[in-house]
Amino acid sequence: MSIYGSASSWGQQCGNSNQSPVNLSQSSSKPCDLLCDLVFDDAYISQANVVVSDEGLILQSQTSLGSCKYGGDSYTCNSLLVTHPSHHTVENIQADGEVVAIFSNPTHGMLCVSSLFRVNPTQTSSTHFFNAFIPYANPSASQSISLGEQWGLFMMVPPAGSYFVYDGSLVVPPCQSTKWVVFKSMINIDSNDFALLVRNVQAGSRPVQPVGDRSIYFNDTEQLPGGPMPHDGKTYMRCRRAGRKNDVRQIQPAGLKEKQPSKPNFIVQWATKQIQANSFLELVDVVLLFVSFGLGVYYAWKNSSDPRGFYIILLFQSFARWIRSFFFTTP
Numbered sequence: 001m002s003i004y005g006s007a008s009s010w011g012q013q014c015g016n017s018n019q020s021p022v023n024l025s026q027s028s029s030k031p032c033d034l035l036c037d038l039v040f041d042d043a044y045i046s047q048a049n050v051v052v053s054d055e056g057l058i059l060q061s062q063t064s065l066g067s068c069k070y071g072g073d074s075y076t077c078n079s080l081l082v083t084h085p086s087h088h089t090v091e092n093i094q095a096d097g098e099v100v101a102i103f104s105n106p107t108h109g110m111l112c113v114s115s116l117f118r119v120n121p122t123q124t125s126s127t128h129f130f131n132a133f134i135p136y137a138n139p140s141a142s143q144s145i146s147l148g149e150q151w152g153l154f155m156m157v158p159p160a161g162s163y164f165v166y167d168g169s170l171v172v173p174p175c176q177s178t179k180w181v182v183f184k185s186m187i188n189i190d191s192n193d194f195a196l197l198v199r200n201v202q203a204g205s206r207p208v209q210p211v212g213d214r215s216i217y218f219n220d221t222e223q224l225p226g227g228p229m230p231h232d233g234k235t236y237m238r239c240r241r242a243g244r245k246n247d248v249r250q251i252q253p254a255g256l257k258e259k260q261p262s263k264p265n266f267i268v269q270w271a272t273k274q275i276q277a278n279s280f281l282e283l284v285d286v287v288l289l290f291v292s293f294g295l296g297v298y299y300a301w302k303n304s305s306d307p308r309g310f311y312i313i314l315l316f317q318s319f320a321r322w323i324r325s326f327f328f329t330t331p
Helices: 001-007 126-130 190-200 266-278 282-303 307-323
Strands: 038-040 047-053 056-060 066-070 075-085 097-105 110-120 144-145 163-169 175-184 188-190 218-219
Touching: 038 075, 047 126, 066 097, 066 110, 110 126, 126 188
Parallel strands: 110 175, 110 188
Antiparallel strands: 038 066, 047 056, 047 144, 056 075, 066 075, 075 097, 097 110, 163 175, 163 218
């Protein structure tokens, strides 16, 4: 007979507040995001023991069934509990069954990670997860089984990895305090495996307990950077860039060389320096200088055979010096 039929008479800690299971609803939960970050390892486990008890189907290992990190702390799993129907309800819906991975940490105590499941013919990683041990459940004796070469706890995580978090208790006596992580989405179990579970394991689940003044948190991993990590046996790193100013790099058009700055003309450079040193009036002097030079060259060419040409040149030079004397004093 299932132990859950006498849940009302368990006594001891099972009568305390903050008991499990509870109904979970996203509308009444609070966001927690990175404060309750959960990461499963991708280790493969090859051996375990299957036990059928009045609590349900138990998969256990003397060493480890795998590990996870919750809130940055490492936890080790030594047992799984599979029951039908589910203990928890999500939005007041009870599932066909529930699988609970029970983890522990020497400092932080216990952590229960749960996935509700339903009968569905669609083949997923959870189908292989259940098929590796449920067919070997024997009500009469414990069975040591091989889980194969590709079995790991991460296979019980649904593709949509969002989950609820709350403080509760174990669903079996003596109801020790534990932290609960319950995935919102259900995973699949093959109809044949579910039929074997129903045949070999007594139906039963603990009734839903009042939430009371507890806070239920919800972590939607699809809103976190990177989203859920793939379950393909590879190791992934979740990287977050440290806050800093955006890097800006000049984009150079393809096939074009960067335009080099042209060197200034010598005359322009000289004239500019004169204006900067002697104010804008120096421009008048510069203009007269070039006019005198130009006229001198012109008349020198035109009157090269006439002695009067040189006289005109000297006359214009004297005129330029006279004009310049109005503005500047020659040192």
